Amino acid sequence: MGALPGAPVYLGFRGYVEGMVPTITLNDKTQIPQLGFGTYLIPPEQTAGIVGQALQVGYRHIDTAQMYGNEEGVGQAVAASGIPREELYITSKLANDNHRPDDVRRSFDETMARLGLERLDLFLMHWPLPTLYDGDYVSTWKAITDLIADGRLRTAGVSNFQPDHLDRIVAETGVVPAVNQIEAHPYFANDTAREASRRHGVAVEAWSPLGQGGAVLADERITEIAAAHGKTTSQVILRWHIQRGDIIFPKTMHRERMEENFALFDFSLTPQEVDAIGALDKGERGRVGPHPDTFDYLPD
Numbered sequence: 001m002g003a004l005p006g007a008p009v010y011l012g013f014r015g016y017v018e019g020m021v022p023t024i025t026l027n028d029k030t031q032i033p034q035l036g037f038g039t040y041l042i043p044p045e046q047t048a049g050i051v052g053q054a055l056q057v058g059y060r061h062i063d064t065a066q067m068y069g070n071e072e073g074v075g076q077a078v079a080a081s082g083i084p085r086e087e088l089y090i091t092s093k094l095a096n097d098n099h100r101p102d103d104v105r106r107s108f109d110e111t112m113a114r115l116g117l118e119r120l121d122l123f124l125m126h127w128p129l130p131t132l133y134d135g136d137y138v139s140t141w142k143a144i145t146d147l148i149a150d151g152r153l154r155t156a157g158v159s160n161f162q163p164d165h166l167d168r169i170v171a172e173t174g175v176v177p178a179v180n181q182i183e184a185h186p187y188f189a190n191d192t193a194r195e196a197s198r199r200h201g202v203a204v205e206a207w208s209p210l211g212q213g214g215a216v217l218a219d220e221r222i223t224e225i226a227a228a229h230g231k232t233t234s235q236v237i238l239r240w241h242i243q244r245g246d247i248i249f250p251k252t253m254h255r256e257r258m259e260e261n262f263a264l265f266d267f268s269l270t271p272q273e274v275d276a277i278g279a280l281d282k283g284e285r286g287r288v289g290p291h292p293d294t295f296d297y298l299p300d
């Protein structure tokens with residue numbers, strides 16, 4: 001397997017040698033690798049090849065979604081890899097047009113068929129869609145959590161949930177999500193949603209951890225910090241997320257960047273450097289994605 005030069009051998013997410021990908025224990029006592037691989041905008045026909053390379057590099061946690069149209073390619077890469085299933089952590093997400101409880105169950109079955117898996121590690125409500133479905137994301141949440149009872153889903157979570165969305169599902173169902181996958185990167189720390197998640201004991205997954213490869217990669221302060229460590233700005237940003245305790249899955253189509261983004265565990269930022277990167281937060285101006293209170297996209 002294509003281990004990084006000089007990197008310790010990766011043993012799979014239930015067994016690491018020191019220095020490799022840490023795991024986070026979720027509120028349902030399951031474990032998730034803190035670093036994974038994202039697949040948004042990876043074209044379906046290229047997904048098996050790209051995800052296959054990520055698995056060769058050492059990634060064991062893959063983030064996909066019904067709306068990405070590439071679950072089948074993820075499943076093909078997993079099958080072709082020969083990696084034991086228990087060493088992999090696979091996440092998918094409910095599409096915005098599948099919020100009705102019957103559609104949750106039907107589309108979950110379809111996801112499992114596309115992935116070719118017997119069991120999914122994590123399934124998320126992709127967006128709360130508070131302006132659609134009469135604002136009823138609570139029944140959707142209940143239907144997702146019901147999937148655990150039939151043994152094919154291990155962990156249920158949400159994505160893009162604002163504090164009031166989290167408060168509501170917990171109050172009305174008593175079931176706390178294990179994770180909340182939200183936009184977060186140095187220019188948009190998203191501390192409001194992050195702190196609400198932490199208050200409920202919900203682990204934070206930071207999506208677009210590199211700000212979708214935008215201006216933050218050329219930020220002057222991050223460039224200085226990267227030079228001090230002999231690392232790239234991408235590595236410094238990803239390491240910042242790791243030290244904040246968030247779960248991340250940067251996406252790339254390029255093998256050399258897969259390797260770069262995986263080499264995060266042979267250096268540490270100082271507390272002052274972590275704070276300096278945190279100070280780059282631009283608040284709402286820093287968002288690169290849609291606002292969860294108003295996002296109402298439905299796939300064709």
Ligand SMILES: NC(=O)C1=CN([C@@H]2O[C@H](COP(=O)(O)OP(=O)(O)OC[C@H]3O[C@@H](n4cnc5c(N)ncnc54)[C@H](OP(=O)(O)O)[C@@H]3O)[C@@H](O)[C@H]2O)C=CC1
Nearest residue numbers: 038039040063207208209210211212213234250251252253
């Ligand atoms: N729940 C949700 O609503 C959302 C979830 N996500 C999830 O989070 C994942 C990550 O977020 P994503 O939006 O993809 O954005 P990222 O922050 O991961 O950035 C990806 C972009 O950065 C570039 N890039 C990656 N690594 C490097 C590097 N080392 N140096 C320079 N450029 C680099 C990539 O280019 P290239 O590919 O050409 O290398 C790509 O353009 C997604 O893939 C998806 O799984 C994302 C958005 C929303």
Ligand SMILES: O=C(O)C(=O)[C@@H](O)[C@H](O)C(=O)CO
Nearest residue numbers: 040041065067126289290297
């Ligand atoms: O990537 C995702 O997971 C997303 O939900 C978003 O990118 C979203 O689909 C979007 O921004 C569409 O404009």
